[in-house]
Amino acid sequence: MSELRQHAEEIAEQFSDQLDVSPDEVEERLENLVTEYRVPVDEARRSVINSYLDDAGMEREELGRGGSEEVRVNDIDEDEQWVDLRVELVELWEPRSDAIAQVGLLGDESGTIKFVSFDTSELPELEEGQAYELTNVVTDEYEGRYSVKLNRTTGITEIDEEIEVGDNAETVEGALVDIQSGSGLIKRCPEEDCTRVLQNGRCSEHGQVEGEFDLRIKGVLDDGEEVHEVIFDREATEELTGMTLEEAKDMAMDALDTTVVAEDMAGDLLGRYYRVSGPTLGRYVLVNDAEEPGQIDAEAALVKARSI
Amino acid sequence: MSGSAPTREVARRVFAREFNDAGYTFKESDDERAPVYSLLPTGESANRVFFVGTLTEKEDVGDDSEYWQGRIVDPTGTFFVYAGQYQPEAASTLRDLEPPAYVAVVGKPRTYETDDGSINVSVRPESITVVDATVRDRWVAEAAERTLERVARFDDEGNEYARMAEEEYDLDPETYKAAALSALEELASEGTESDAGDATDSADAPEA
Numbered sequence: 001m002s003e004l005r006q007h008a009e010e011i012a013e014q015f016s017d018q019l020d021v022s023p024d025e026v027e028e029r030l031e032n033l034v035t036e037y038r039v040p041v042d043e044a045r046r047s048v049i050n051s052y053l054d055d056a057g058m059e060r061e062e063l064g065r066g067g068s069e070e071v072r073v074n075d076i077d078e079d080e081q082w083v084d085l086r087v088e089l090v091e092l093w094e095p096r097s098d099a100i101a102q103v104g105l106l107g108d109e110s111g112t113i114k115f116v117s118f119d120t121s122e123l124p125e126l127e128e129g130q131a132y133e134l135t136n137v138v139t140d141e142y143e144g145r146y147s148v149k150l151n152r153t154t155g156i157t158e159i160d161e162e163i164e165v166g167d168n169a170e171t172v173e174g175a176l177v178d179i180q181s182g183s184g185l186i187k188r189c190p191e192e193d194c195t196r197v198l199q200n201g202r203c204s205e206h207g208q209v210e211g212e213f214d215l216r217i218k219g220v221l222d223d224g225e226e227v228h229e230v231i232f233d234r235e236a237t238e239e240l241t242g243m244t245l246e247e248a249k250d251m252a253m254d255a256l257d258t259t260v261v262a263e264d265m266a267g268d269l270l271g272r273y274y275r276v277s278g279p280t281l282g283r284y285v286l287v288n289d290a291e292e293p294g295q296i297d298a299e300a301a302l303v304k305a306r307s308i
Numbered sequence: 309m310s311g312s313a314p315t316r317e318v319a320r321r322v323f324a325r326e327f328n329d330a331g332y333t334f335k336e337s338d339d340e341r342a343p344v345y346s347l348l349p350t351g352e353s354a355n356r357v358f359f360v361g362t363l364t365e366k367e368d369v370g371d372d373s374e375y376w377q378g379r380i381v382d383p384t385g386t387f388f389v390y391a392g393q394y395q396p397e398a399a400s401t402l403r404d405l406e407p408p409a410y411v412a413v414v415g416k417p418r419t420y421e422t423d424d425g426s427i428n429v430s431v432r433p434e435s436i437t438v439v440d441a442t443v444r445d446r447w448v449a450e451a452a453e454r455t456l457e458r459v460a461r462f463d464d465e466g467n468e469y470a471r472m473a474e475e476e477y478d479l480d481p482e483t484y485k486a487a488a489l490s491a492l493e494e495l496a497s498e499g500t501e502s503d504a505g506d507a508t509d510s511a512d513a514p515e516a
Contacts, residue, residue, distance in 0.1 A: 175319070175358055175412070175447075177319050177356075177358055177414045177434075177435075178316075178414065178434070178435075220316060222318060222319045222358060223450075224318065224319065224320060224321040224358070224450060224454045225318060225454075226318065227315070227316050227318055263397070266397075266435065266437070267401075267437055267438075268437075269437075270412065270414070270435045270437045271358075271360065271411070271412020271413070271414065271435065271436075271437040271439050271443065272412070272437075272439060272443055273443060273446055292442075293446065294442065295442050295445065296442075296445045296446045296449045296495075298445065298449060298492065298495040298496040298498070299496050301449040301452070301453065301492060301495070301496075302489075302492045302493060302495075302496045304453065305449075305452050305453055305456050305488070305489060305492050306489070308453070308456040308457055308460050
């Protein structure tokens, strides 16, 4: 099937409920734009869709995608895709604008994703803790983070199902090329529910406080193509370095300086390769498991290299 | 676009032979503080590199204050690293190390013009750490793969750094491909030898 034919069939399918258009007719219009008028295919597609939207008296957001695909929330990596989800409403947040009806987090086994529904879409209200099958939602992206928008055409079906919401776990691999400031032996604010890391004995929220010692590493894994920021909490740091919090405190005490701990760790860890996995939080991977990948299989690497 | 948040520069994997040919540097904006990139002859920009090799010599070449020079060898050539008072950790590592030793280096490319007008390329290290042969072997394989990928992309339409490399250098990317492949071949044949030395180990291990 030609590329244009494929677009034509998709477009005809999208309007099948509202208009009587055949794929042939759509293909002809696309063909005219692309071949006669040298319009790029994407633009031609857009233009043809817009003209059918006019014919049908529809808004662009009302346009369903013929059979949008059911996806996992953590697999969403492109914006403006029409997708179906099987999700639980994990939590609702306070809308910051009157135009927003509901905003919050949806989750499935793969992880969680932000959703927004708008007042103008006049959708039924979703409830926290309830599982739903949502059809025809649109993906959106802001600064590398994805969300979904509900719209007038979104189908909402309550489903009687327990969904175990996942943690957006990710595995990344590379050389540890940097250990950032705020690593090693740190102090955290002791106030209830505040775990901020102190800067010169001060918490940005609670001011001068006594502080509780903790261990952590904020590192950068780099595979030569991409960088990933990773955080090892106390447990992961102890496991990686073999140094316990108590040993780190002793070391700092001997040196009368807490920074020696991070320096010592840097000497042992920088420049080595690690494969880590754990949930993602913003741009960080919170490390649950870390391992060194071990001896390279040079024969396999050679076979792969020859095929490049 | 993902990655529109402020991003850290990736550390390129490049063998010494290609790195030392990367004498052309440029900026992506007119801002005085904009990062400087060196142009790899295989068509890539490099603001940071990561490499692993054998430290074979070190010398304090400073006049008034310490300024350490290290020679770090990979299968294709030698990297020169220089660390002084502004790279205290790297300088103290070089001061303390006894060559030969496997080291991993994260650093920034630096170029300077010699009296005879040729361009020397060196590394200003952000970190130097001692590693073992496993890490060194993994890096050789990785650097070879990345190099071959760059050579494979060289003729792609829209590969702006490759076009820049054609403009600025008279260097054939195929030579770096050959160097990368021979580094890997060497690694693969070393592997067979050390397997033979570890006869007890391999006898215990059932075929996986």
